[in-house]
Amino acid sequence: MSQSNTLVEAFKQTNYQLNGHGKRNIQILKEAITELDGLQESDMYGQGKIIEDFQAKMADYLGKESAVFFPSGTMAQQIALRIWCDKKVLKKVAYHPLSHLEIHEEDGLKKLHHIESVLLADKTRLIELEDVLNIEEDVACILLELPQREIGGQLPDFKTLEDISGYCRDKGIKLHLDGARLFEILPYYKKSAVEICNLFDSVYISFYKGIGGIAGAILAGDPSFIEVSKVWKRRHGGDLISLYPYIVSSEYYLDQRLPKMNQYYEYAIEVAELFNQCRSVSTLPIQPVSNMFHVYFNISKDKLEPILTAIYKKTGIGLTSYVVEKSEQSCYCEINIGDQVTKIPKGKLTKGFQMLDESMKNLKY
Amino acid sequence: MSQSNTLVEAFKQTNYQLNGHGKRNIQILKEAITELDGLQESDMYGQGKIIEDFQAKMADYLGKESAVFFPSGTMAQQIALRIWCDKKVLKKVAYHPLSHLEIHEEDGLKKLHHIESVLLADKTRLIELEDVLNIEEDVACILLELPQREIGGQLPDFKTLEDISGYCRDKGIKLHLDGARLFEILPYYKKSAVEICNLFDSVYISFYKGIGGIAGAILAGDPSFIEVSKVWKRRHGGDLISLYPYIVSSEYYLDQRLPKMNQYYEYAIEVAELFNQCRSVSTLPIQPVSNMFHVYFNISKDKLEPILTAIYKKTGIGLTSYVVEKSEQSCYCEINIGDQVTKIPKGKLTKGFQMLDESMKNLKY
Numbered sequence: 058m059s060q061s062n063t064l065v066e067a068f069k070q071t072n073y074q075l076n077g078h079g080k081r082n083i084q085i086l087k088e089a090i091t092e093l094d095g096l097q098e099s100d101m102y103g104q105g106k107i108i109e110d111f112q113a114k115m116a117d118y119l120g121k122e123s124a125v126f127f128p129s130g131t132m133a134q135q136i137a138l139r140i141w142c143d144k145k146v147l148k149k150v151a152y153h154p155l156s157h158l159e160i161h162e163e164d165g166l167k168k169l170h171h172i173e174s175v176l177l178a179d180k181t182r183l184i185e186l187e188d189v190l191n192i193e194e195d196v197a198c199i200l201l202e203l204p205q206r207e208i209g210g211q212l213p214d215f216k217t218l219e220d221i222s223g224y225c226r227d228k229g230i231k232l233h234l235d236g237a238r239l240f241e242i243l244p245y246y247k248k249s250a251v252e253i254c255n256l257f258d259s260v261y262i263s264f265y266k267g268i269g270g271i272a273g274a275i276l277a278g279d280p281s282f283i284e285v286s287k288v289w290k291r292r293h294g295g296d297l298i299s300l301y302p303y304i305v306s307s308e309y310y311l312d313q314r315l316p317k318m319n320q321y322y323e324y325a326i327e328v329a330e331l332f333n334q335c336r337s338v339s340t341l342p343i344q345p346v347s348n349m350f351h352v353y354f355n356i357s358k359d360k361l362e363p364i365l366t367a368i369y370k371k372t373g374i375g376l377t378s379y380v381v382e383k384s385e386q387s388c389y390c391e392i393n394i395g396d397q398v399t400k401i402p403k404g405k406l407t408k409g410f411q412m413l414d415e416s417m418k419n420l421k422y
Numbered sequence: 423m424s425q426s427n428t429l430v431e432a433f434k435q436t437n438y439q440l441n442g443h444g445k446r447n448i449q450i451l452k453e454a455i456t457e458l459d460g461l462q463e464s465d466m467y468g469q470g471k472i473i474e475d476f477q478a479k480m481a482d483y484l485g486k487e488s489a490v491f492f493p494s495g496t497m498a499q500q501i502a503l504r505i506w507c508d509k510k511v512l513k514k515v516a517y518h519p520l521s522h523l524e525i526h527e528e529d530g531l532k533k534l535h536h537i538e539s540v541l542l543a544d545k546t547r548l549i550e551l552e553d554v555l556n557i558e559e560d561v562a563c564i565l566l567e568l569p570q571r572e573i574g575g576q577l578p579d580f581k582t583l584e585d586i587s588g589y590c591r592d593k594g595i596k597l598h599l600d601g602a603r604l605f606e607i608l609p610y611y612k613k614s615a616v617e618i619c620n621l622f623d624s625v626y627i628s629f630y631k632g633i634g635g636i637a638g639a640i641l642a643g644d645p646s647f648i649e650v651s652k653v654w655k656r657r658h659g660g661d662l663i664s665l666y667p668y669i670v671s672s673e674y675y676l677d678q679r680l681p682k683m684n685q686y687y688e689y690a691i692e693v694a695e696l697f698n699q700c701r702s703v704s705t706l707p708i709q710p711v712s713n714m715f716h717v718y719f720n721i722s723k724d725k726l727e728p729i730l731t732a733i734y735k736k737t738g739i740g741l742t743s744y745v746v747e748k749s750e751q752s753c754y755c756e757i758n759i760g761d762q763v764t765k766i767p768k769g770k771l772t773k774g775f776q777m778l779d780e781s782m783k784n785l786k787y
Contacts, residue, residue: 080461080463081463081466081663081664082460082461082462082463082464083455083458083459083460083461083462083464083666083670084460084461085464086455086666086667087455087460090448090451090452090455093448093452094448095448096445096447096448096449097447097448098445098446098447099446099447099448099450099636101446127659128493128659128660129660129662130659131656131659131661132658132659133659162656162657163653163654163657164657165656165657165658169534169535169657170534265663271664271666271667272662272663272665288528289528291496291527291528292527292528292529292533292534293496293534293658293659293660294492294493294494294495294496294497294498294500294527294530294658295493295494295497295658295659296494296496297493297494297637298446298630298636298637299446299630299636299637300637301448301451301636302451302636302667303667
């Protein structure tokens with residue numbers, strides 16, 4: 058068995074995990090539907106009480122007039138950008154070089170919609186107002202991802218958002234929010250979803266990150282935008298006869314975990330501190346601004362994996378199931394704080410991090 | 423309340439229905455998962471035992487080397503045609519004028535993939551070998567829908583299929599099967615799925631028609647075709663983190679209803695006969711070749727609706743929940759035979775049709 062597989066196996070055997078809400082298994086679905094009335098009617102191709110009620114609830118929560126449920130964010134966001142491009146008869150949008158659309162979607166935006174991307178900022182940092190002011194080409198739309206996941210979940214300050222939003226409105230550039238982790242950033246900004254979404258023309262949110270649902274997304278905006286998005290949803294093959302398995306589970310876990318976002322955020326700060334107290338370990342950002350952060354280890358992946366495996370076996374705490382090589386002498390992982398961390402006895406957690414610190418000291422590269 | 427709504431309401435109140443497997447409600451999902459092991463792991467972006475096992479099972483059933491699960495047939499089929507077009511560097515395909523791609527998908531094939539369609543045969547009849555021989559333009563792929571749903575679910579004879587397949591192979595034209603109702607036609611052809619699919623380069627099947635699942639589709643073909651289809655699935659936004667709610671329910675109802683396809687077919691013939699015995703009523707086809715057929719009434723929709731409503735109230739049997747206007751003096755509906763019809767006592771069924779016959783006699787247009 059490879060070192061990486063040994064790490065995964067040791068992680069699976071742990072009693073406690075730092076990350077997420079627990080295993081993604083069928084129990085997630087079972088729990089979500091057990092109390093539901095079996096006689097409740099399915100949605101039918103986007104129609105019916107079960108989907109319309111949830112769409113209305115989320116539109117209201119986001120402060121938008123209208124919303125539509127999508128099977129995936131990939132589909133929702135390509136469509137949002139397509140609509141704004143068509144409206145301006147200009148097939149060009151701007152976003153971060155590490156946007157989901159740029160690196161995780163097999164270039165769907167380009168291959169299906171023939172939309173060009175202008176990359177703002179660089180891979181190591183957030184988009185700032187200056188990046189927006191300095192765009193040299195006309196673009197129909199700018200997409201902002203809050204938090205910027207691939208750089209540890211960083212956030213611009215709220216003033217920057219307001220300035221970018223104001224500039225875009227002046228210039229007739231549509232502003233779209235990739236809010237895959239919108240719920241998770243509310244505690245840091247100390248704002249409501251409405252206050253944040255007011256700055257954007259369209260918003261996408263996801264139900265399987267901090268919410269811990271099975272899959273699914275909402276796209277929200279003005280009624281004419283949403284009506285057109287439904288046409289594109291059908292074209293993409295996303296207008297399923299029944300989406301209710303995702304809808305009911307999204308709602309179930311939303312109701313359960315939305316009130317816990319503050320708790321996840323505070324735990325993230327605490328856990329990041331524990332990492333930062335270990336030698337040759339640091340988090341990005343140093344102090345998290347949501348429930349997520351990245352952890353960097355100044356040691357090769359090959360050397361770190363056996364260290365982590367030993368910690369898991371000794372303490373029963375799984376810190377991460379994987380590490381990604383960054384350079385020959387460094388590697389990293391992503392932590393998303395959810396329900397799991399709250400189950401770890403504090404003493405055990407401290408012990409796990411002490412062992413990490415000791416191991417990093419002893420095994421210098 | 424409009425007449426149509428009155429009909430729907432009366433239909434909902436009936437104890438017995440001619441059509442389908444029963445109400446599409448959450449109970450369908452509850453029943454499918456109740457016996458499953460909650461600890462079974464979710465699929466993750468197309469990977470994992472739960473999706474891979476089902477894909478392998480369906481590939482085997484269809485006699486293809488490889489298969490991939492899709493959230494919808496709309497997505498699966500556009501992608502199949504796109505791959506064949508790319509392979510031939512020719513963005514043109516041929517299919518029936520009433521193909522799902524032409525009339526139910528908001529022109530996704532054209533708007534997303536820029537593929538032109540050449541329409542074979544005309545709206546009133548099946549595609550025959552001659553239509554294929556006479557195509558005047560080069561096409562990359564021909565799609566055949568078996569049965570041809572929008573004309574009552576008609577089928578060409580098997581020899582025609584073999585001839586079209588042989589011709590396409592000779593000419594280097596790919597042949598794709600829209601097998602949304604493939605399970606349903608096996609009893610008529612007296613062939614296995616493998617024997618039919620052998621004639622095609624790629625095959626799509628659905629799990630919520632005769633199978634009665636919640637949603638979901640399989641696309642099958644050779645391994646290189648399927649690998650590329652997974653890339654397009656991601657581009658379309660169909661590579662969800664978890665598709666298992668559709669997978670497990672598809673498998674559950676497949677196992678339950680695949681053995682009943684012969685029974686549905688025989689009932690369809692019987693029920694069609696009952697319709698045809700009524701004055702001014704006829705089915706298309708006269709003798710069904712699957713579990714489905716259309717029923718034509720030589721009377722206006724406005725006159726038929728109150729007749730049906732009265733029959734439902736009197737007999738407790740719902741024949742159809744809707745009728746579609748065909749002309750000023752005719753209308754029609756679609757019947758898909760499933761589990762529901764088997765629950766109707768024969769005496770009651772006969773009585774319902776006697777009443778339909780009497781009503782049609784008395785109320786001439």
